[in-house]
Amino acid sequence: MRYLRLFIVLACLFSLVACGSTSSSTGQHKTKLTLWYWNRSLSDDLIAQVEKKFPNIQLEPQKIGGDFRLKLQTTLVGGDGAPDIVMFNDWIAQYLPYKEYFANLYDLGAADIQKDYLDWKWNLAEAPGDKKDLIALPVDTGPTALFYRTDLFEKAGLPTDPDQVSSQLKTWEDYIAAGEQLKEKTGAYMVDSIVNVYNQELGQLPKKYFDKNENYIGDSPEIKKAWDIAVEFNKRGLSAKIDSGTDWNAAVNNGKIASFVNAVWEKQIMQDAAPDTKGKWHVASAPGGAGNVGGSFIGVMASSKHQKEAYEVIKWLMSPDNQLKNYLDVNLFPSAVGALESDKMKQKEDFYGGQDTSTVFEESAKEVPKTYFGEHYVTINSIFQDELKLVERSGKNPDKAWKDAQAQVKRELTRF
Amino acid sequence: MVGKSWISKGLTHLVLLIGVVISVFPFYWLAVMSTNTTSQILHFPPKLIFGNQLWINLKHVFANIDFLQGFTNTLIVAVISVVGTLFFCSLAGFTFAKFKFPGRNFLFVSLLITMMIPSQISFIPSFIVMAKIGWVNSYQSLIVPGLANAFGIFWIRQYCDGSVPDELLEAGRLDGCNQFRLYWNIAIPILRPALAFLGIFTFIGVYNDYLWPLVVINNPDRFTLQVVLSQLNGIYNTDYGMVMAGTLLATVPLIIIFFIFSRNFISGIADGAVKD
């Protein structure tokens, strides 16, 4: 009976698999903690030191690739397999209304270390409400600044020294005027895309689409002004109309794009994208002031049986000294003031013409305004972005685009 | 006559070669990318010749992820899936094609309809099912749900329809074969090309599956290859040279497997008739 053998083989394989999945207890007296993070969201070296620092803890780091948020969301709904310690990216705002899924770090003593961190950053992990809840500790930040090509600025008769650039390009209006000059003299575009301009302006605004009571305020004069400035770049032909991908790399590498405002993490991306322009870039404080885009957090799940131990671990991982190590190992720009001010942050960088760019970003990081995103920030922002894209790429009338965006938002908000 | 066949042969190869060039070009480019640095990959105009970074890129791959562990896990899951799928799908497909029984059409149509259900939306409920039966973090959750799938059954049924002669089955019945014997001794040899296709593409499907294993498996020792590979992507910037080298390394086994097993596309009947 040949097929009988097949059945036996199959049965054996199944039992093998089944057995494999039940043997997992190893640490006898140690507290076992699991951690979800993603590549380069924490220094692996630092994670490896946890067990040395905490002899009674066995830490199992689980590096989640790709769609981290999808996995977190599914696990929270399914109610099985959640870790003890979890990281959040800048989408943390979407989880603030569901604070019951996460341990309140204030209950575990987080108030004691609050003074060590940037206020605005700390604030982003705090759930609104009568009783203060903190669902995560700050990890890295994304302070923004102006990246610009010194050679093109010089050719255009603009200043090239970072301090002078900062003082001449104080406002977005100054930036537009300089853009005209640059375009005329060099033919290059001042910004990459107006969608990016708009996002950066938003990163500087204290009031975004919602107030703390989740009322929509996206039709405020501030937002309209940000929109109008972005549109102005388009009207005057100062945008290269390229927002991402290999096209963007080519454009920054060949000098079509002379500057843009972006977060500190763009530094490494630039070095890969535009190797031919090494030494020609500098960084100055951004027109319009300090802003932030991106940055992550680390918290403890409410379902964890070892919340105290988990908190001690994340507290240690995020200590100013270790944030500095995170920066030196994987370029995570600190949120702890002590790390920000460290001399070790300040290094000359060849790609940026020997400039110590960290000082610029440090200044920006310290001045970012306190802000509130709201649960539906991503949804609403994508509506504005899509309309701006239409203005830039297919010549849609900006006034109509603004009206369409507001109408779409109204419709969207009736759904929640 | 000789001249004409020479021309038509040449023409055949020409058409095939054009197709091959279009097919292979992106794969060739993948190979090129894996031998270059990220900067070279992102450069314009792109570099279309091999660089010298392959070993460095591969070294980075092995330094960052446990490739072999991921590969082993995927192999376990894929092999079991293939064996199970081939058996259950061919048995059901053959039955649908060659036997009449009450409710057959209804059952078959409902099977087809299940294929039309968009899969993404059932992500969360599927996970809830796995959580309820305690299969989160297990290989079963990757293998069992797909074992007898509508695609495979539909395929075998269609193939059987045109290729397994009723006379042969009738003869088998007269020889005293039961239904399983008809399947095992008569249908299976004829179905070889169809099974080869189903086996190879089940293998590829499992091998390349990413989102479901990402969500269901937590234990790094059980991560499948694609899940492991996705760890290479950074949140802010990505080392494309390394990612492409890892991707290339993951693709090569599939091509070898295909090359070996695609010989079975020559059917059992033809095999007997034309020996080569």
Place this chain on the structure above:
Amino acid sequence: MKEALGTNTNVLPVKKRSLWSEIWKNRVSYLFISPFYILFLIFGLFPILFSLYLAFHSWTGLGEMKFVGLAQFKYLLTEPDFWHSVGNTFAIWFISTIPMLFFALVIAFLLNLPLLKFRGIYRTLFFVTNVTSIVAVAIIFQSIFNNNYGLVNYFLSLFGVDPVKWLDNSVLVKFVLASMVVWRFTGYNAIIYLAGLQSIPQTLYEAATIDGANRRQTFFHITIPLLRPVILFTVIMTTIGSMQLFTEPQVLLGDSGGVGGAGMTLSLYMYNQAFIQSQFGYASAVSWALFIIIGLFSLINWKFVQRF
């Protein structure tokens, strides 16, 4: 559809008997097809019922579910983005399916020629399109069709032609997506046809050749008719596949489907609503709409293929 399925394939003559004894007599058949239905009951049914339940609710994925009756469906019917993505999906289906299946047939036919040299190597090379990682494919197609610095535009510039905005233009982007689909799945379908061609006895071709039929005649009069069940399979699977087209637009254009959502397909729209916008109730309603569209469209295709 009953007609189509009622092929003359019964080996066992059916006598008039009571239904139950007929079922009992065929118990082995039921046993053989049962694994699919058992697995479906365990793993497939709950997700389907769950999504049906969700379609009448508003749910962000973590908070409480709120019963909203038919509101999600009403919203869907009046939502321009939904209808937009329906149109996009059909447009891409239309421009990709026919060339793809035609090329696949030609390739399979050529690969099946007797005495063809390097058959195994050709087969393998046509197959690599289906295993090349989608991340790599996205980068490559972007590099080829970029708005400013793409290979195609580079070649055009050599002839003094201005760059074409392949990805920004709402019509061209559909052709780019279709070319991606054709590229990825022609080899796959060719291999299905190749397997199907093996069931056609070589003697049939030989007899036709002796009767003076040329290659074109044998192709249309022997190959195509005998391949019909397999062609039907590919048409149905391609229909289902393109109605659920997701990966290509997502990797090439991102979650919002490019400028003005010109590359937004139904599946991507559903995914976007569920996992980006956290509108799980609405996304479930979309998935049911998608399901109905696929069902109807497959039925039409089935009837169409049966006819010729």
